[in-house]
Amino acid sequence: MIKTAILGIGTVGAGTAEVLTKNKDVIARRAGQEIEVKYILCRKPRPDHPLADRIVHDFEVIVGDPEIxxxxxxxxxxTVAYEYDKRCLLAGKSVVTSNKELVAKHGMELTAIARDKGVNFLFEGSVGGGIPILRPIVQCLAANEITSVCGILNGTTNYILTEMIQCGKTFDQALKEAQEKGYAELDPTADVEGIDAGRKISILADLCFGKNVAPEEVKTVGITAIASADIEYARILGYKIKLLGRALRTGPNSVTAFVEPHLISKSNPIANIDGVMNGISVKGDAVGETMFFGPGAGALPTASAVAADVIDCVREPNTRKYLGWWPSEPGYVTDPDLISSRWLVRTGADLSGIGAAFGNARFITAPAGAQGEYAFVTDYMSRAALDRRAAGMDVRAVYRILD
Amino acid sequence: MIKTAILGIGTVGAGTAEVLTKNKDVIARRAGQEIEVKYILCRKPRPDHPLADRIVHDFEVIVGDPEIxxxxxxxxxxTVAYEYDKRCLLAGKSVVTSNKELVAKHGMELTAIARDKGVNFLFEGSVGGGIPILRPIVQCLAANEITSVCGILNGTTNYILTEMIQCGKTFDQALKEAQEKGYAELDPTADVEGIDAGRKISILADLCFGKNVAPEEVKTVGITAIASADIEYARILGYKIKLLGRALRTGPNSVTAFVEPHLISKSNPIANIDGVMNGISVKGDAVGETMFFGPGAGALPTASAVAADVIDCVREPNTRKYLGWWPSEPGYVTDPDLISSRWLVRTGADLSGIGAAFGNARFITAPAGAQGEYAFVTDYMSRAALDRRAAGMDVRAVYRILD
Structure with a gap:
């Protein structure tokens, strides 16, 4: 019998308690012994909770209990999570979490502490919710030089975009609906500005390429500026607008990582990941491309990943999973604006202006109602080169294209 | 430095030698030490091979070398593989393989021997080629009661079906082309009769549900009888014909596992896995549905999985991955003909005969050229019930439908 504690009783904490309790038998079989939830840390009393007898309000009880x-x-x-996780690791306890903000910011330090103390710091649920993605990368693809990772990493924005694409809603309408359904928070900034996806691609870049990519080094563009017209031009071209987090190797000792809305070809399976689902593609030099789809958030899917990490800590108590990565040198993370792509440009400029600036542009038939503007697809060029060419032009929208 | 041996220098063996050599540095970093290929077992001399100096012809050299x-x-x-793997495990060596025939038939015994001897028997590459699938199931989804696993598990048949669907080829034309391209063997029986997919779904059922499903308990129907007309009817209905391996929990202590051509809705992402790609869906009670796509065969993708297993054996020499499962009782594997589905039926019977037998059938508009027959979709019923209703009817094709 192993004793565990759950810190926090919000969506994921409650889900983790539920999964560990409900699937107790199958979990005991797979972990090799029973796993008991001895404490649940919660600030307020919760006399109504089914596990009310486990609730404690003082973290010191947990960190000081050698049974945990x-x-x-x-x-x-x-903030608090960082302090608690660090103190638990230093006290010789394994820690598991789905906290992407914490892992993106402090994962390198916390994995190093875990290594020093001979315990585990696992965080499968921090990217892709319930989708198995970090172990597949670190273990199953360990023989590969990974060249890129790319995906829909945020369910809230994918839900909003899906509603805009499939039902013709505006961003504001779709956001409001997402809030009513509980998919978006009252303050949706972290989701709609791409910050949450940025944290996740930072973690993926850390693990895929082995050196630290700090979340503040990830350039993020959100979805607030996406107009219905952009969605229509994309549709006419056979593409969908999706918010993608991407990390690419750009040289022997450099990578880039960014989040921005892309036009993605409908023939790419990622384009068909709709609603709150997430989908991630990983390319390696031996395996080629592999993809992982599933529920990227939600109480039980995320709890599925957190509880699996708990099981892993219990199953092989003498194993250390050492998910760590190393510090990066200055210049390791390069500017995504230097990555060459084709681009969709929507502009109020006239034909001669477009021709002078872009020459070989492929124009897109205007959707019904569009007036006084053109949209076209460029040749391959960096965003920096595009901005130079379009200097002074009335540019209304620019999207990177992924086939 | 850890020393390894590769038995066999065919497609996968050569690929494994290539990956372990080419990605030596990144592999050493991830494994924690260098991995050297000391021997390659090969019956014939291969003086032209880049690793010719490692080639030996006598298995006894390898099994008797305590350095390996x-x-x-x-x-x-x-046969030979079984004998060699068993002797290596008994000699205290970890064994990794992508040999699905061996794992399906003898996996329970070989994992038990590995457990007894405190070594590993790993086989990530035996299902889905390079796609990470077995570790995700066993580790990442360990907190779930898995309810079903379903997928396109054979690239050869998926290539043939894709050519039939996309290019209007007949089965014989598509098979011939697959043979010319090296996707199908000269004797294609194991692929086109569903035997290969049956071995893989047997392994998936073993790991998902924890008890043995012998490959001979997997009912398999291949793709040789699929007519162009069937593909057309499916298309009109918004479906594709795909050869699916499926395993489902059917009761507290029973499962079923089978391989047969299905009509699968185009809105299901598995339906869009084309060519030689594989795609697998796993459903668990906490996570919901997760999907895994990628190259299901080929030298380097499979070698990616085999080499990852080697790294895993090296990285944590004190860990045992214990992928095992337990013997099943009689009656554990139930008949898939008892599983309720909707069905497509193509028949030469007349309308009154169909109405008398099936009542509430939904007829499908006939494609150009179809004469003297009807195709319709039934209500939910078991295959056994369908066969009873259609007794004496001129039935030309029956397909299970998956939405």
């Missing part, structure tokens, strides 16, 4: 071998941190954020 | 800690068996089949 594994702690599932489900608090979120990078 | 990990053996990658790339022979195939379940």
């Amino acid at each position: 071998a594994v702690v599932a941190e489900c608090i979120g954020g990078a | 800690a990990v053996v990658a068996e790339c022979i195939g089949g379940a």
Whole structure:
């Protein structure tokens, strides 16, 4: 029997308690022994909770209890959670979490502490919710030089875009609906500005390429500026607008990582990941391309990943999963604006202006109602080169294209 | 430095040698030490091979060398490979393989021997080629009661079906082309009769549900009887014909596993896995549905999985991955003909005969050229019930439908 504690009783904490309790038998079989939730840390009393007898309000009870071998941190954020996770690791307890903000910001330090203390710091649920993605990359693709990772990493924005694309809603309408359904928070900034996806692609870049990419080094563009007209031009071209997080190797010792809305070809399976689902593509030099789809958020899917990490800590107590990565040198993370792509440009410029600036542009038939503007697809060029060519032009929208 | 041996120098063996050599540095970093290929077992001399100096012809050299800690068996089949793998495990060496015939037939015994001897028997590449699938199921989804697994598990048949669907080829034309391109063997029986997919779904059922499903307990129907007319009817209905391997929990202590051509809705992402790609869906009670796509065969993709298993054996020499499962009781594997589905039926019977037998049938508009027959979709019923209703009817084709 192994005793665990869950920190926090919000969506993920409650889900983790539920999964560990409900699937107790199958989990005991797979972990090799029973896993008991001894404590749940919660600030307020919760006499109505089915596990009310486990609730404690004082973190010191948990960190000071030598019986607790594994702690599932489900608090979120990078302040209290950072302090608690660090203290648990230093106290010789394994810690598991789905807290992407914390892992993106402090993962390198926390994995190093875990290594020093001979315990585990696991965070499968921090990217892709319930989708198995970090272990597949670190273990199953370990023989590959990974060249790129790319995906729909945020369910809220994917839901909003899906509603805009499939039902013709505006961004504001779709956001409001997402809030009513509980898919978006009252303050949706972290989702709609691409910050959440940026944290996740930072973690993926850390693990795929082995050196630290800090979340503030990830350039992010959100979805707030996407107009219905952009969606229509994309449709006419056979593409969908999706918010993609991407990380690419750009040289022997450099990578780039960014989040921005892309036009993605409908023939790419990622383009058909709709609603709150997530989808991630990983390319390696031996395997080629592999893809992973599933529920990227939600109480039980995320709890599925957190509980799996708990099981992994219990199953092989002498194993250390060492998910760590190394510090990066200055210049390791390069500017995504230097990555060459084709681009969709929507502009109020006239034909001669477009021709002078872009020469060989492929124009897109205007959708019904579009007036006084053109949209076209450029040749391959960097964003920096595009901006130079379009200097002084009335540019209304620019999207990177992924086939 | 860890020393390994590769048994066999066919497609997968050569690929494994290539990956372990080419990506030596990144592999050493991830494994924690260098991995050297000390021997390659090959019956014939191969003086032209880049690793000719490692080639030996006598298995006894390898099994008797205490320096060899990990053996990658790339022979195939379940005779010599079985003997060699067993002897290596008994000699205290870890064994990794992508040999699905062997794992489906003898996996339970070989994992038990590995457990007894404190070594590993790993076989990530035996299902889905390079796609990470077995570790995700066993580790990442360990907190779930898995309810079903379903997928396109054979690239050869998926290539043939894709050519039939997209280019209007007949089965014989598409098979011939697949043979010319090296996607199908001269004797294509194991692929086109569903035997290969049956071995893989047997392994998936073993790992998902924890008890043994012998390959001979998997009912398999191949793709040789699929007519162009069937493909057309499916298209009109918004479906594709795909050869699916499926395993489902049917009761607290029973499962079923089978391989047969299905009509699968085009809105299901698995339906859009074309060519030689594989795609697998896994459903769990906490996570919901997750999907895994990628190259299901080929030298380098499969070698990617085999080499990852080698790295895993090296990285944590004190860990045992215990992928095992347990014997099943009589009656554990139930008949898939009892599983309720909707069905497409193509028949030469007349309308009154169809109405009398099936009542509430939904007829499908006939494609150009179809004469003297009807195709319709039934209500939900088992295959056994369908066969009873259609007794005496001129039935030309029956397909299970998956939405």
